[in-house]
Amino acid sequence: MLDPQGKVVNQTLKNMGYQNIVNVRQGKYFEIEIEEANKEKAKNVAEEICKKLLTNVVIEDYTINLK
Amino acid sequence: MKSSVIVFPGSNCDRDIAVALGKYQIKNEMIWHNEANLPKSDLIVLPGGFSYGDYLRTGCIASKSKIINDVIKHGKRGGLILGICNGFQILIETGLLPGVLLRNKKLRFLSKNVFLKVVNINNKFCRNYTKKNIIELPIAHNEGNYFANDELLKNLEDNNLIAFKYCDEKGNINNISNPNGSSNNIAGILNNEKNILGMMPHPEREIDPLLSGEDGSIMFESILKSY
Numbered sequence: 494m495l496d497p498q499g500k501v502v503n504q505t506l507k508n509m510g511y512q513n514i515v516n517v518r519q520g521k522y523f524e525i526e527i528e529e530a531n532k533e534k535a536k537n538v539a540e541e542i543c544k545k546l547l548t549n550v551v552i553e554d555y556t557i558n559l560k
Numbered sequence: 561m562k563s564s565v566i567v568f569p570g571s572n573c574d575r576d577i578a579v580a581l582g583k584y585q586i587k588n589e590m591i592w593h594n595e596a597n598l599p600k601s602d603l604i605v606l607p608g609g610f611s612y613g614d615y616l617r618t619g620c621i622a623s624k625s626k627i628i629n630d631v632i633k634h635g636k637r638g639g640l641i642l643g644i645c646n647g648f649q650i651l652i653e654t655g656l657l658p659g660v661l662l663r664n665k666k667l668r669f670l671s672k673n674v675f676l677k678v679v680n681i682n683n684k685f686c687r688n689y690t691k692k693n694i695i696e697l698p699i700a701h702n703e704g705n706y707f708a709n710d711e712l713l714k715n716l717e718d719n720n721l722i723a724f725k726y727c728d729e730k731g732n733i734n735n736i737s738n739p740n741g742s743s744n745n746i747a748g749i750l751n752n753e754k755n756i757l758g759m760m761p762h763p764e765r766e767i768d769p770l771l772s773g774e775d776g777s778i779m780f781e782s783i784l785k786s787y
Contacts, residue, residue: 495707495741497663546624549617549653551660552707 494552523547532559561787563588563603566631568622573608573644573764580764581605584780591627598630602787603640606631606647608700608762618661618703619649628654640684640783641756645701648748648758657751657758658716659708664701665741671700674739676747676761677727680720683754684786688778694731695775697761699739699747704760706742706749713743723757724748 496518503517525542529535536559543555563586567574574590581588581603589599598604611622622628628650635641635656643651651657664670673696678689689695708716716722724747728737738745740760748759763776 495662495665495705497665497667497705497741501667546620547616549620549660552662 520553521547535559561586561602561784562600563605564591564598564601565589565605565607566591566593566625566627567607568593568609568611568625568650570611570613571607571609571646573646573762576762577605577607577644577764580767580776580780583767583777584784586780586784593622593625593627595627596630598627598634601634601639603642603783604631604634606641606643606650608645608647611646611650614703617653619646619651619653622646622650623653632656635751635756638753638755640786642685642783643756643758644762644764645699645704645760648760649703651756651758656756657749658712659706659743659749661703661760662705662707662741663703664705664739669700669702670704670739671698672739673698674747674761675727675729675731675737676724677731677733679722679725680750682720683723683750683757685750685757685779685782686723688782688785692775692778694727694729695778696766696773697763697775698765699761701740701760704742705740706746706760708743708746716746716749717744719752721750721752721754722746722748723750724759724761 499518506514527535539557548555649661678693681689725733725745726738726747727733733745763779766772766776
């Protein structure tokens with residue numbers, strides 16, 4: 494999958510002298526506060542949000558970190 | 561013939577398309593995205609623009625609007641839907657059309673006229689392009705780089721679901737005539753039933769012989785003829 498922005502960042506890093514950079518992909522980061530005591534339930538909600546809105550599963554993956 | 565143009569916060573080609581529809585005596589209503597019900601329409605147009613400032617992904621927030629449920633129902637019933645530019649991006653995000661529109665390969669906003677080959681005239685939007693199959697329309701977008709995996713591309717090609725491809729003046733389809741990096745030079749696609757068309761170029765900007773050209777007019781004549 495072509496990621497034009499990641500490619501430009503990759504090239505720029507190379508130009509800056511970071512010759513060992515192999516690949517860069519650019520993504521997004523969301524901080525979501527959920528009012529839910531049960532961690533498992535909160536994770537399920539986050540999962541659902543990722544699938545329904547935050548990512549386009551054709552081109553993007555997601556990972557969830559609970560805090 | 562009755563049409564509805566759906567207006568989102570950030571739409572900016574909604575009035576242009578309304579003028580184009582009016583020119584062909586199509587009775588049009590402008591429908592705000594927050595309306596719950598769509599009036600009876602033979603054609604729905606999702607116009608160009610920058611709905612919701614292109615936040616999250618182009619077309620993504622608009623694709624969750626209240627009115628979209630009725631738009632999807634209309635499409636599933638076989639009703640005509642035309643998505644232009646941001647409208648195409650919205651159609652992709654609703655899932656009515658497959659694939660994805662990435663940022664232009666060279667990361668630049670493109671605003672210029674391009675040549676297109678009308679690849680499929682066996683649909684209600686393009687049936688009048690019989691005499692002229694190389695046309696010139698403007699593009700104005702930052703995310704028009706159509707991407708589909710090999711399987712989907714094969715499906716689109718085999719089932720004749722590609723309506724337009726970027727080409728040069730003579731109709732050559734190659735890398736040089738590809739402005740944004742789209743797979744197979746794709747500029748517009750149809751759904752399987754061919755009642756939904758999404759395209760990046762703007763036919764509504766080419767309807768006046770004095771101001772532009774009339775390569776877009778042929779599309780509106782086709783739509784009218786199919787009614």
